[in-house]
Amino acid sequence: MSSAEEDGPAASPATPKEVVAPHAPLDRYYGEEARRHRYVVDLFNRSAPHYDTIERIFGNVGLWYRRFSLRRAGMSRGMRVLDVAIGTAAVARGAQRLVGAEGRVFGIDPSIGMIREARRVFHGPVVRGIATELPFASESFDFVTMGIALRHVADVKAAFGEYHRVLKPGGTLWILEAHVPPSGLGHLYTRFWWSWVIPGLTWLFTRSSDAKLLMDYYWDTIDQAASPQTLKDTLQSVGFAPPRYTVAHPVCEYVAWKP
Numbered sequence: 380m381s382s383a384e385e386d387g388p389a390a391s392p393a394t395p396k397e398v399v400a401p402h403a404p405l406d407r408y409y410g411e412e413a414r415r416h417r418y419v420v421d422l423f424n425r426s427a428p429h430y431d432t433i434e435r436i437f438g439n440v441g442l443w444y445r446r447f448s449l450r451r452a453g454m455s456r457g458m459r460v461l462d463v464a465i466g467t468a469a470v471a472r473g474a475q476r477l478v479g480a481e482g483r484v485f486g487i488d489p490s491i492g493m494i495r496e497a498r499r500v501f502h503g504p505v506v507r508g509i510a511t512e513l514p515f516a517s518e519s520f521d522f523v524t525m526g527i528a529l530r531h532v533a534d535v536k537a538a539f540g541e542y543h544r545v546l547k548p549g550g551t552l553w554i555l556e557a558h559v560p561p562s563g564l565g566h567l568y569t570r571f572w573w574s575w576v577i578p579g580l581t582w583l584f585t586r587s588s589d590a591k592l593l594m595d596y597y598w599d600t601i602d603q604a605a606s607p608q609t610l611k612d613t614l615q616s617v618g619f620a621p622p623r624y625t626v627a628h629p630v631c632e633y634v635a636w637k638p
Contacts, residue, residue: 399534424490433594436584449477452632454553456477458482458522459485460520460522460523463513464526471486471524510525512541516545522551525555552614558626565628570598619638622634
């Protein structure tokens with residue numbers, strides 16, 4: 380008998396885990412990819428006190444749009460909601476108004492600086508953590524939300540898998556993300572605003588180099604972000620029903636349901 384037969388069948392090689400990156404590598408900011416998470420969290424921590432500057436410059440239109448979009452996606456009174464990457468609670472505040480006293484909104488964010496800012500205006504429970512390892516039981520929520528933050532996760536597919544896990548059957552996932560039109564003119568227009576106007580206004584109103592750097596980094600992540608079709612396909616691959624996405628320049632709204 381051969382040694383292989385004595386030892387039993389050889390183990391099959393492990394199937395490599397499929398990772399879906401949120402954007403192409405931007406190593407000019409953080410060097411090796413392994414350093415990206417720490418770099419991004421530190422940058423958010425340093426710029427957190429200035430993060431709402433752009434919302435205020437544009438009259439808090441983004442806050443209204445988020446609440447309108449959540450209502451359109453089906454959020455209503457009494458629901459239990461998880462807002463991933465709560466930031467300064469731009470989404471969570473809208474969700475809190477929609478679910479009312481009968482519902483409850485939870486928040487999670489990897490940045491302690493952002494959590495500190497969120498707690499100034501949001502009074503629900505907030506924990507520190509990341510999208511790919513949610514510290515919540517399966518089938519805990521009616522709604523999972525994420526506003527303008529998907530580009531900062533390590534693995535889009537892993538994050539979507541966690542969203543699917545914590546949603547109740549029939550639950551809804553809502554994601555709002557920045558979007559660059561595919562046309563040359565649309566790209567130039569978006570680049571003008573995100574790469575020049577918004578960073579410039581941020582510097583003018585905050586005088587913070589960290590806030591300006593964050594806005595510069597934002598544009599590069601937006602410019603190199605995964606396409607809407609890639610995100611739609613990835614949502615389906617983890618078990619969501621065929622999602623829909625709506626482009627309302629300069630953002631793209633994704634809504635998906637857990638069967």
